[in-house]
Amino acid sequence: MTARLQEQQAAGEEGAGTALALRGVVKRFGDITAVDHVDLIVPQGICLGLLGPNGAGKSTTMRMITGQAHLDAGSIEVLGHPVPAHSKHARAEMGVVPQLDNLDVELTARQNLEVFAHLYRVPRARRRDAVDRALRMAHLVDRADTKTDELSGGMRRRLLVARSLVHSPRFVLLDEPTVGLDPQVRQELWSLVDALRHEGVSVLMSTHYIEEAERLADEVAVMSRGRIIARGTPAGLRDAHVGREAVEYYGSPDRLGEVETIAVEGGLPTRRTGPSVSVLRAEHMPESTAALLGAGARRASNLEDVFVSLTGETVE
Amino acid sequence: MTTQTTEPFAGSPRWFELAAFTGVWKRETTLFRRYWVSTTFAAVVEPVIYLLAFGFGLGSLIAVMNGIPYIEFLGTGVVATSVLFTSAFSGMFQTFVRRKFQATYDAMLAAPVDVHELVTAEAGWIATKAGVYGCAPLVVAMFFGLDPAPGMLVVPLVGFLTGLGFGLFGIWCSAVVPSIDSFNYIISAVITPLFLVAGTFFPVDQLPGWAGAAAVINPLYHCVQLVRHAAFGFEPLLDVLHVGVLILFAVGMWLIAVRYMRKRLID
Ligand SMILES: Nc1ncnc2c1ncn2[C@@H]1O[C@H](COP(=O)(O)OP(=O)(O)OP(=O)(O)O)[C@@H](O)[C@H]1O
Numbered sequence: 244m245t246a247r248l249q250e251q252q253a254a255g256e257e258g259a260g261t262a263l264a265l266r267g268v269v270k271r272f273g274d275i276t277a278v279d280h281v282d283l284i285v286p287q288g289i290c291l292g293l294l295g296p297n298g299a300g301k302s303t304t305m306r307m308i309t310g311q312a313h314l315d316a317g318s319i320e321v322l323g324h325p326v327p328a329h330s331k332h333a334r335a336e337m338g339v340v341p342q343l344d345n346l347d348v349e350l351t352a353r354q355n356l357e358v359f360a361h362l363y364r365v366p367r368a369r370r371r372d373a374v375d376r377a378l379r380m381a382h383l384v385d386r387a388d389t390k391t392d393e394l395s396g397g398m399r400r401r402l403l404v405a406r407s408l409v410h411s412p413r414f415v416l417l418d419e420p421t422v423g424l425d426p427q428v429r430q431e432l433w434s435l436v437d438a439l440r441h442e443g444v445s446v447l448m449s450t451h452y453i454e455e456a457e458r459l460a461d462e463v464a465v466m467s468r469g470r471i472i473a474r475g476t477p478a479g480l481r482d483a484h485v486g487r488e489a490v491e492y493y494g495s496p497d498r499l500g501e502v503e504t505i506a507v508e509g510g511l512p513t514r515r516t517g518p519s520v521s522v523l524r525a526e527h528m529p530e531s532t533a534a535l536l537g538a539g540a541r542r543a544s545n546l547e548d549v550f551v552s553l554t555g556e557t558v559e
Numbered sequence: 560m561t562t563q564t565t566e567p568f569a570g571s572p573r574w575f576e577l578a579a580f581t582g583v584w585k586r587e588t589t590l591f592r593r594y595w596v597s598t599t600f601a602a603v604v605e606p607v608i609y610l611l612a613f614g615f616g617l618g619s620l621i622a623v624m625n626g627i628p629y630i631e632f633l634g635t636g637v638v639a640t641s642v643l644f645t646s647a648f649s650g651m652f653q654t655f656v657r658r659k660f661q662a663t664y665d666a667m668l669a670a671p672v673d674v675h676e677l678v679t680a681e682a683g684w685i686a687t688k689a690g691v692y693g694c695a696p697l698v699v700a701m702f703f704g705l706d707p708a709p710g711m712l713v714v715p716l717v718g719f720l721t722g723l724g725f726g727l728f729g730i731w732c733s734a735v736v737p738s739i740d741s742f743n744y745i746i747s748a749v750i751t752p753l754f755l756v757a758g759t760f761f762p763v764d765q766l767p768g769w770a771g772a773a774a775v776i777n778p779l780y781h782c783v784q785l786v787r788h789a790a791f792g793f794e795p796l797l798d799v800l801h802v803g804v805l806i807l808f809a810v811g812m813w814l815i816a817v818r819y820m821r822k823r824l825i826d
């Protein structure tokens with residue numbers, strides 16, 4: 244654990260309150276350690292992005308938070324409720340958007356919400372308002388009486404989010420909420436999540452879209468092979484691990500190899516970015532190195548640079 | 560119903576909460592509003608076919624069985640068949656589809672509902688349907704000459720209790736089978752013998768000794784006996800025993816069904 248990470252967790256624990264606290268959490272499936280000693284604190288009122296590639300352990304972590312997977316070691320607390328001992332209280336105050344759509348296809352949009360208003364124990368007098376409010380949030384008022392399997396993919400995803408909000412939870416888990424959606428629908432969902440954050444709802448959102456984490460998350464935890472390997476604000480992580488700027492160079496494979504050699508000699512990290520090589524920490528590039536490298540495309544560095552330089556893995 | 564107070568979620572959650580149960584039932588009643596016509600049609604038409612086919616076919620050979628006109632013997636027996644099919648098939652197929660294909664249970668368990676509450680609510684709904692629709696053969700048999708009797712008022716309860724056991728049996732099977740095709744084995748090897756050797760179509764004392772003994776441990780046999788006694792006169796001591804067996808069956812199946820469903824639903 245880095246000093247920085249420890250600092251932030253300490254701050255989270257003493258602050259206004261903790262939405263979520265994972266301590267030393269381990270989950271194994273046979274020989275696979277899906278979640279490997281994870282410590283993760285989400286202070287109340289922030290959106291934490293859990294960024295990681297396929298198989299990193301994001302969904303498994305979320306299922307343990309909802310009591311749908313057993314812990315092999317460690318402890319979890321959701322809004323002060325120990326899980327799994329008081330998991331039902333935790334679930335009552337939490338909304339969950341699963342990675343895989345599990346809406347009831349035989350029911351209409353409204354009926355889906357009504358069933359969950361019951362399951363989430365919204366008092367009878369407030370049920371109708373709660374359902375109407377959720378329909379409005381998801382922009383589905385016109386389609387309230389459409390059967391779920393006749394809704395478009397984007398509408399279904401919005402309904403899935405609305406379903407998790409029908410009881411006005413204080414904490415929401417979003418497991419890759421926009422995976423497989425077209426850019427416009429993704430934007431719509433982003434504004435929905437943004438609105439939640441402004442209402443003071445705490446959010447834990449897993450994603451492997453860098454852009455999503457950058458746009459929505461106050462803080463990001465990078466997960467790889469079951470471990471949290473870095474934690475901070477998007478800008479903080481960028482400055483700490485890859486600097487502020489990068490320069491991309493294109494060319495033949497030989498030319499790219501040459502660029503890498505020159506950069507490393509100049510003390511700068513590099514990474515392959517598709518058909519190009521990006522030289523990181525470019526704001527510190529020595530004049531001599533710049534002269535040798537020639538013309539390249541300067542850009543701001545991003546979380547993807549962070550991710551790749553931390554893990555050596557690539558994400559979408 | 561739980562009401563929101565200032566500290567609604569303090570202390571340990573209760574082991575069994577009515578709110579979880581009614582939440583699951585909300586989904587069932589919503590679905591039922593869509594499907595009740597076809598469900599009711601099947602529940603009524605099937606016993607009519609049994610009574611017509613067996614009643615007139617066999618009935619022309621056998622006028623009286625155990626001192627009862629054959630059509631009435633059959634009409635009361637088919638209640639149990641109807642309860643068995645309604646409950647065991649719902650338990651098996653519906654539960655499997657909802658768990659595996661629709662992931663409905665995954666969605667529900669992310670809400671404040673635990674596996675034992677989910678299984679109890681699902682089985683309770685299946686049993687209620689079995690109790691109500693199990694009466695259909697009795698009503699049909701009345702058109703064939705069965706006399707109404709006050710004792711028949713307990714038939715829905717008998718159907719409920721039997722349906723609870725077999726519904727839970729079906730739920731347990733759904734958690735054990737690797738795929739939906741595997742139900743064929745259970746239907747051929749378990750359900751069919753259960754329904755043939757329960758005293759529905761012929762008295763079990765017609766069977767060779769070992770099969771007669773096997774019938775006695777068949778919960779469906781006890782359901783058949785209770786329904787006949789409800790129609791033609793109770794035998795209090797025996798009937799308490801029959802009810803006892805059905806309760807034992809339901810409790811046992813509940814324990815196993817919850818255990819296996821939990822294994823399947825919680826990683
Ligand atoms: N029920 C299970 N049984 C066995 N292994 C499992 C199970 N669930 C997850 N795993 C394994 O645990 C590891 C982590 O999986 P998980 O689904 O948590 O990853 P993820 O970060 O959500 O990935 P993705 O981005 O693909 O959704 C993987 O190796 C996966 O194969």
Ligand SMILES: [Mg+2]
Pocket residue numbers: 301302303342418419
């Ligand atoms: Mg996942």
